[in-house]
Amino acid sequence: xxxxxxxxxxxxxxxxxxxxxxxxxxxxxxxxxxxxxxxxxxxxxxxxxxxxxxxxxxxxxxxxxxxxxxxxxxxxxxxxxxxxxxxxxxxxxxxxxxxxxxxxxxxxxxxxxxxxxxxxxxxxxxxxxxxxxxxxxxxxxxxxxxxxxxxxxxxxxxxxxxxxxxxxxxxxxxxxxxxxxxxxxxxxxxxxxxxxxxxxxxxxxxxxxxxxxxxxxxxxxxxxxxx
Amino acid sequence: xxxxxxxxxxxxxxxxxxxxxxxxxxxxxxxxxxxxxxxxxxxxxxxxxxxxxxxxxxxxxxxxxxxxxxxxxxxxxxxxxxxxxxxxxxxxxxxxxxxxxxxxxxxxxxxxxxxxxxxxxxxxxxxxxxxxxxxxxxxxxxxxxxxxxxxxxxxxxxxxxxxxxxxxxxxxxxxxxxxxxxxxxxxxxxxxxxxxxxxxxxxxxxxxxxxxxxxxxxxxxxxxxxx
DNA sequence: GGTCTTATTATGCGAGCGCATAATAACGCC
DNA sequence: GGCGTTATTATGCGCTCGCATAATAAGACC
Numbered sequence: 001x002x003x004x005x006x007x008x009x010x011x012x013x014x015x016x017x018x019x020x021x022x023x024x025x026x027x028x029x030x031x032x033x034x035x036x037x038x039x040x041x042x043x044x045x046x047x048x049x050x051x052x053x054x055x056x057x058x059x060x061x062x063x064x065x066x067x068x069x070x071x072x073x074x075x076x077x078x079x080x081x082x083x084x085x086x087x088x089x090x091x092x093x094x095x096x097x098x099x100x101x102x103x104x105x106x107x108x109x110x111x112x113x114x115x116x117x118x119x120x121x122x123x124x125x126x127x128x129x130x131x132x133x134x135x136x137x138x139x140x141x142x143x144x145x146x147x148x149x150x151x152x153x154x155x156x157x158x159x160x161x162x163x164x165x166x167x168x169x170x171x172x173x174x175x176x177x178x179x180x181x182x183x184x185x186x187x188x189x190x191x192x193x194x195x196x197x198x199x200x201x202x203x204x205x206x207x208x209x210x211x212x213x214x215x216x217x218x219x220x221x222x223x224x225x226x227x
Numbered sequence: 228x229x230x231x232x233x234x235x236x237x238x239x240x241x242x243x244x245x246x247x248x249x250x251x252x253x254x255x256x257x258x259x260x261x262x263x264x265x266x267x268x269x270x271x272x273x274x275x276x277x278x279x280x281x282x283x284x285x286x287x288x289x290x291x292x293x294x295x296x297x298x299x300x301x302x303x304x305x306x307x308x309x310x311x312x313x314x315x316x317x318x319x320x321x322x323x324x325x326x327x328x329x330x331x332x333x334x335x336x337x338x339x340x341x342x343x344x345x346x347x348x349x350x351x352x353x354x355x356x357x358x359x360x361x362x363x364x365x366x367x368x369x370x371x372x373x374x375x376x377x378x379x380x381x382x383x384x385x386x387x388x389x390x391x392x393x394x395x396x397x398x399x400x401x402x403x404x405x406x407x408x409x410x411x412x413x414x415x416x417x418x419x420x421x422x423x424x425x426x427x428x429x430x431x432x433x434x435x436x437x438x439x440x441x442x443x444x445x446x447x448x449x450x451x452x453x454x
Numbered sequence: 455g456g457t458c459t460t461a462t463t464a465t466g467c468g469a470g471c472g473c474a475t476a477a478t479a480a481c482g483c484c
Numbered sequence: 485g486g487c488g489t490t491a492t493t494a495t496g497c498g499c500t501c502g503c504a505t506a507a508t509a510a511g512a513c514c
Contacts, residue, residue, distance in 0.1 A: 014461055014510045036350050037264050042502065052463045057503075059461090112353055123263050123346045125408055126339055135408060166405075166413055167421040171394070174401030178393075181352055181362060186393055194394040197434040198425070206433030207424040241480045241491055269472065279493045284473075286491090456514100463508070471500075478493070484486100 021059050021069075023049050028070040032117040040067065040120060068130040071121045075138035078109075083145045093152035094199065100149060101195040104172055105179065105188040115180030143169055153203045157212075164202055164210045171198055248286050248296075250276050255297040259344040267294065267347060295357040298348045302365035305336075310372045320379035321426065327376060328422040331399055332406065332415040342407030370396055380430045384439075391429055391437045398425055 015023075027049035031039035039045070042063055046053045060066040086100035103109070124131045146165040150156065175191040201207055242250075254276035258266035266272070269290055273280045287293040313327035330336070351358045373392040377383060402418040428434055 010510060011463085011508090020461080036353075041500085043500075053502090054463065054504095055461080063502080116350060116353065119346050119350045122408060123343060123350075126263075126343065132409075139405070139409070139412070163417065163421075166417065167398070167402075167425075170401030170405055170418075170421070171398045172401065173404055174397030174399065175394075177400055177404060178366070178397055181349060182359075182366070185366070190390065190393065191397075193436045194390075194397070194434075197436045198394075198428075200435060201428040201433040204433055206428040206431055207421075208427060209420045209424045238479075238493085247491080268470085270470075280472090281474095281494085282492065290472080457512105459510105459512085461508105461510080463506105465504105465506085467502105467504085469501085472498100474495105474497085476493105476495080478491105480489105480491080482487105482489085 020051075020055065024051075024056060024059060024066060025070045025073050028066055029074055029117060032070075032120050033113045036116045037120055037123070064124075064128055064130065067121070067124060068128065068134055071124075071131060072134045072138070074117065074121075075134065076141075079138060079141055079145070086145075086149060091152075093149065093154070094196075094203075096152065097149050097199050098192070098196055100145075101172070101192045104176065105191045107188075110176060110179040110183060110188065112180050112183065115177075139169075150199075150202070153199075155203060155205070158205070159202065160210045160212055164207070167207075167210070168195070168198060168202075171195060247278075247282065251278075251283060251286060251293060252297045252300050255293055256301055256344060259297075259347050260340045263343045264347055264350070291351075291355055291357065294348070294351060295355065295361055298351075298358060299361045299365070301344065301348075302361065306365060306368055306372070313372075313376060318379075320376065320381070321423075321430075323379065324376050324426050325419070325423055327372075328399070328419045331403065332418045334415075337403060337406040337410060337415065339407050339410065342404075366396075377426075377429070380426075382430060382432070385432070386429065387437045387439055391434070394434075394437070395422070395425060395429075398422060 024045065028039075028045050031041075031045045031048045033039070034048075035044060040063070042053050042056050045063075045066070046056055049055075056063065056066060060069070082100060082103045085103040086096050088099075090096075108114070121131065121135075125135055126132075143162075143165045146168050147161050150159070150161045150164050150168070153159065172191075172195060175194065178185055179188065179191060198207075202210055205211055251272065255266075255272050258268075258272045258275045260266075261275075262271060267290070269280050269283050272290075272293070273283055276282075283290060283293060287296070309327060309330045312330040313323050315326075317323075335341070348358065348362075352362055353359075370389075370392045373395050374388050377386070377388050377391050377395070380386065399418075399422060402421065405412055406415065406418060425434075429437060432438055
């Protein structure tokens, strides 16, 4: 019973555009979470939001624009809450990184349903310049956050922090993908431990290619282009 | 002009079921490569194979079965060719692993179009028990291959090889995902170097949680359940 | 309280989808 | 060379899709 229960009541609410846009974005994420790719549908999303189809084309230039905004909303939400969680910890760089890891492998973070949302967005990246731009931005932010965290390590000045962020980011993503596809393949604590160990190895200089000015570095590591 | 050029020639070829099945599997992969999720369509796949729709339901129990077989075919092909490439190298464990890495980050391996195939398959995993089984099997094989390669390291008896395979597999996958989404974010050589460095750190015992019997190991690393 | 803006709904159109069912013809077999 | 098996095609049905267009009404403003 969506319409107002009062018989003569208004048949719909007229909301501020920005509010309605947020509702539609939330409905989009809910829809992708429920139905995966089949959730990419004007009809489904509008039904999820409890409004009629036309509202989507009214508030957005099209479904693509709505998807891009949903992508950005989800990515930014996760990024900020994770980094806040990490930086809220004390000044100990290892502890901060550890917090970042634990926050990245919580049960909610490795929810297979949430992973399916990402799969949808990723699959749209090659087609849409907008989606690509969102991904570049969010990936860049994730790497920047890791760089900041890694820069706090005792011997950070002797480390190629940008390259290290690439590696650590990949390690985390790989663990996250695997856990999302099969939460039973290994424990979240294992994932956190693997990340902690990697940081430890980095800090101790055991990841040779990630040390600055290493003669072997210039040969083995190609130049990193703009993220 | 698909039908035979001779006017009175046969209108279609009657092929051995197994051959036709292979053709349909190949057409499925080609279709997913071209169209992503929109390629999951009886009409599109059959058109790609140059046959009529009905053949799919005739040779397979349904589109789901065809997709599962295509998934397995692609995964097994990549797995075998990569591991053959690695084991073909000499007995030096580092060299073998290095070969495995380089083979995993060739331009063909990080083709965004191929990545889209995987996205489709991954998105089907939560729904289909068959797809899940295929994924379990292929992921297990990938880990087993890495375990074999890591077991060749000098101090392998002092290492938790199964746990190490999880970490290395995740690192590789994470790098592969990122490169597939944006081949320009960093160089393939960087990815290989990061993997090599990780192996080096592992072999030198710098990844503390991956050493056997370490007192900290039991605390930090939870037990690994069946892959 | 009338009026105007515009957020919102309702409806129709054409196309593509999966699936089922019937018709057809290639090719092995004797 | 006719015959039977079955691989293969052709066709139709009901559904949902995205998109466009017209009709409606909520709520602000004076």
